[in-house]
Amino acid sequence: MQLRSQTVGRSLSGFRAAGGIALACIGLVATSCGGVARAVPPGTVVQVSQRDFAISVSPKRVPAGQIVLRVRNHGPDRHELIVVRTGSVLTGSAPLPMRTDGMTVDEEGLQPATVGVLEPGPTGSVRELQVRLAPGRYELICNMAGHFLGGMHTVIDVH
Amino acid sequence: MRTSHSFQPFAPRARRAVVAIVLTFALASAVGTALTIWKTGPSKGQAAVVEVASRQRTLAERYVEELLLVRAGAVASPAQTGSLLTRSVAAQLTGGEAPPVNGDDDSTRLPRQDDPSLRAQLLEEQRLVHDLTLAGRAFLAGAPVEAVSLTGHERLGPLTPTQRLRVLAALTSNVSLDIARTVANRADRNIATLTRLQVGLGIGGLVVSLLLAWALVAATRRQTAHFQSLVNSSTDLVLVLSDGGCRYASGSVTTIVGQPEANLLRDGFLQFVHDDDREVVENARRTGQPQTIVFRLRSHAGEWRHLEAHLTDLRHDRHVRGVVLNARDITERFRLEQELTRQAQRDTFGTQLVEALEMADEEETTLGVVERAMTEISSVAPTELLLSDSSRAHLERAAVSPTAGAPACPVESPFSCVAVRRGNPVVFESSEALNACPKLRDRTGGPCSAVCVPVSFMGRSLGVLHATGPEGRPPDPQQIAQLTTLATQAGARIGTVRAFEKTQLQASTDGLTGLNNRRTLETHLRALIRDRAQFALAIADLDHFKQLNDKHGHEAGDRALRSFAQTVQRGLRDGDLIARWGGEEFVIVMPGADAQGAVAVLERVREALARAHHGGHPVFTASFGVADTTHAATLEQLLQVADTGLYISKDAGRDRITIGEASALPRGLDPTGAGDEPGVRPARSRPAFHDAVSDEDHEVSIRLA
Numbered sequence: 001m002q003l004r005s006q007t008v009g010r011s012l013s014g015f016r017a018a019g020g021i022a023l024a025c026i027g028l029v030a031t032s033c034g035g036v037a038r039a040v041p042p043g044t045v046v047q048v049s050q051r052d053f054a055i056s057v058s059p060k061r062v063p064a065g066q067i068v069l070r071v072r073n074h075g076p077d078r079h080e081l082i083v084v085r086t087g088s089v090l091t092g093s094a095p096l097p098m099r100t101d102g103m104t105v106d107e108e109g110l111q112p113a114t115v116g117v118l119e120p121g122p123t124g125s126v127r128e129l130q131v132r133l134a135p136g137r138y139e140l141i142c143n144m145a146g147h148f149l150g151g152m153h154t155v156i157d158v159h
Numbered sequence: 160m161r162t163s164h165s166f167q168p169f170a171p172r173a174r175r176a177v178v179a180i181v182l183t184f185a186l187a188s189a190v191g192t193a194l195t196i197w198k199t200g201p202s203k204g205q206a207a208v209v210e211v212a213s214r215q216r217t218l219a220e221r222y223v224e225e226l227l228l229v230r231a232g233a234v235a236s237p238a239q240t241g242s243l244l245t246r247s248v249a250a251q252l253t254g255g256e257a258p259p260v261n262g263d264d265d266s267t268r269l270p271r272q273d274d275p276s277l278r279a280q281l282l283e284e285q286r287l288v289h290d291l292t293l294a295g296r297a298f299l300a301g302a303p304v305e306a307v308s309l310t311g312h313e314r315l316g317p318l319t320p321t322q323r324l325r326v327l328a329a330l331t332s333n334v335s336l337d338i339a340r341t342v343a344n345r346a347d348r349n350i351a352t353l354t355r356l357q358v359g360l361g362i363g364g365l366v367v368s369l370l371l372a373w374a375l376v377a378a379t380r381r382q383t384a385h386f387q388s389l390v391n392s393s394t395d396l397v398l399v400l401s402d403g404g405c406r407y408a409s410g411s412v413t414t415i416v417g418q419p420e421a422n423l424l425r426d427g428f429l430q431f432v433h434d435d436d437r438e439v440v441e442n443a444r445r446t447g448q449p450q451t452i453v454f455r456l457r458s459h460a461g462e463w464r465h466l467e468a469h470l471t472d473l474r475h476d477r478h479v480r481g482v483v484l485n486a487r488d489i490t491e492r493f494r495l496e497q498e499l500t501r502q503a504q505r506d507t508f509g510t511q512l513v514e515a516l517e518m519a520d521e522e523e524t525t526l527g528v529v530e531r532a533m534t535e536i537s538s539v540a541p542t543e544l545l546l547s548d549s550s551r552a553h554l555e556r557a558a559v560s561p562t563a564g565a566p567a568c569p570v571e572s573p574f575s576c577v578a579v580r581r582g583n584p585v586v587f588e589s590s591e592a593l594n595a596c597p598k599l600r601d602r603t604g605g606p607c608s609a610v611c612v613p614v615s616f617m618g619r620s621l622g623v624l625h626a627t628g629p630e631g632r633p634p635d636p637q638q639i640a641q642l643t644t645l646a647t648q649a650g651a652r653i654g655t656v657r658a659f660e661k662t663q664l665q666a667s668t669d670g671l672t673g674l675n676n677r678r679t680l681e682t683h684l685r686a687l688i689r690d691r692a693q694f695a696l697a698i699a700d701l702d703h704f705k706q707l708n709d710k711h712g713h714e715a716g717d718r719a720l721r722s723f724a725q726t727v728q729r730g731l732r733d734g735d736l737i738a739r740w741g742g743e744e745f746v747i748v749m750p751g752a753d754a755q756g757a758v759a760v761l762e763r764v765r766e767a768l769a770r771a772h773h774g775g776h777p778v779f780t781a782s783f784g785v786a787d788t789t790h791a792a793t794l795e796q797l798l799q800v801a802d803t804g805l806y807i808s809k810d811a812g813r814d815r816i817t818i819g820e821a822s823a824l825p826r827g828l829d830p831t832g833a834g835d836e837p838g839v840r841p842a843r844s845r846p847a848f849h850d851a852v853s854d855e856d857h858e859v860s861i862r863l864a
Contacts (some may be wrong), residue, residue, distance in 0.1 A: 052283050053313045053330065077337040102322065103329045122344075123276050135475030146329030149322075151314030 053150035075123030083116035176375035187364035212339035284310035368783030400444035417459020436740035544623035579612035608633035616654025634731035672724035695757035704743035730764035780814035
């Protein structure tokens, strides 16, 4: 995958539960390893909020360039995030093409227009997706079964 | 914990450490169990939750299919499936029985869900099921499906009724799948957390246990070190002997031997035991007997230390597996005992020597005792006693060791002997040494060592006791002490015997004539009378002796007495005795003779006396009175009878021999019982006899030659 995905600020419950020295050590190692990727991401930050069954973004218009999508899943179910450029040759202004099951978007067909993907994340997770976006309209969707048709899609304008 | 009684200071620590280790393990186990219960508890019954969640997926799909089938006129029961969906999600949320599904499973018991995120998912599922079943009923009833209000936050776009139903079913199915995943993930997380906690607990317990074990080991080490110090600082020697030889030797043993313990282990120890004692030690090792042994151990200084060891057989004690020797160095005690024994031997020797010498009444027998004593002191050392002669100018070999012979010292004069000059014993280590006595050199036996002890009596040197030995090994101190005792005692005895012999001779003889004196003769006479022996007795008296003295001087008188004595002695028979009785009186005793026999002998004497008077000596005669044992029973009576004979001889003109008469004895004294006979001159007492023989009234007839 040409795009980097990462998980930040995972639940600290494991650390709270761990009282032992060994766990502290393990935690220390894990923390120091993650430290390398925790540099402040450059670019415009867009807050992306997911819940059953809606996606909202703020702001809805951002300047072109390096953009950081900070994706928070409010649940209660797992959700993924796919960023697809619309209005292109492939998609045009028409709705996104569906697979033959009639339930999910045809990801494979949209592959050239896809600029970023976050695999399904659990409730409460906050993840960041860095994308370099050229000016245009981009659609953010969750393509888990029924989620897209259930309402999990929104757009962001890059100018 | 038997040792704790004898070792209080550290035992409680060790005990505390052991208790703490046990408690730590117990605590770790308890916490581990609690953690397991705590962490696995929520996962209990979750398999049923997963099962029901996945079943919901199928039911949601089937529900839509059944709706479509019913619309197409086929037989299906979507209402029942919808009911299953609704009841199942309710059971998942609140716990309780999930309804059975035909052909799939029986009713399933579900736990109540308390986890907030899972509850949120279940509530979402419940809402979706609600929306789905409402839409389904509208669909069957031919009512507009899009008119059904939605509760599950889904925002459905402009879709056909079938599409709406399928999207709702897909969402329900997807949420159910998520629920199953959440439950499984939560179980996974619980197991992972539990594993981490258990690992942490294990490591923590291990660390604490190690610390406690270290404390225990330290306490045990201190304990062992304390015992080690006690054993090592003790003057007692501790050894453990087993089949493989020495297994342990305490510090005091290594100190004595001057070797590290490693050199004493196994067969090493025996190398330091005296050859003669090895069997004793080996036997003790094999049998654990007897209770006490004594053996010698070579010290680092090369001397033999005497050890007394008490044995404890601990071969069956698995902590020891050997015979324990608790030994004590008794060398000093042993030496003291030896010294006491030697002293006792010396004392015994001295006592026996004194007793033996006391029994020797002559020089000859004294020297015999000395020779036997020499053998007693040493049977191999040549020994001799050199004594000075009467001139005290020459040393003569008086006694020689009967077994070892004489060392043959060539010294001739007492004052040529260094020991005599010094008056103290002299020991020479070697005859070849510069300061050795020159008399030791060039002996036939080659170089030698020697001891010379002066022999003296009352401060006057008598000689020297001389003994030799191999070169460099003179007689030992004990022997020197015994030789000194011998020299002292022998000197005292020889001096005494010599003085006694001289005194005795002086006491028993008459100084002028050399004859026995009166006391000696009386002793003989009493012995004869006691034995009831027959003998004759004569009293002789020189005629006119006083006049001889007066006229010719005492010198002539003395010559006359000596001449008379010699003449009578020559004339007497062997066994006859003559003694000077006093003045010019002599008494002659002739054992076995009667008065007549005596007269015959005395006649020859009288004639010899007459013949002997020549050469310028004044001529003198003698008168004799004779008696024999037939005349009287006691010495006094016998003398009185002889005295009467003498009286008669004097009275009859002197120079004659007369047998006395028993009848002259006073009444009551007559042994024959006869009474006094008148006319007979009364017997005189001995003083009277003396008076008579020296009576001035006697006429003196001296014929000069």
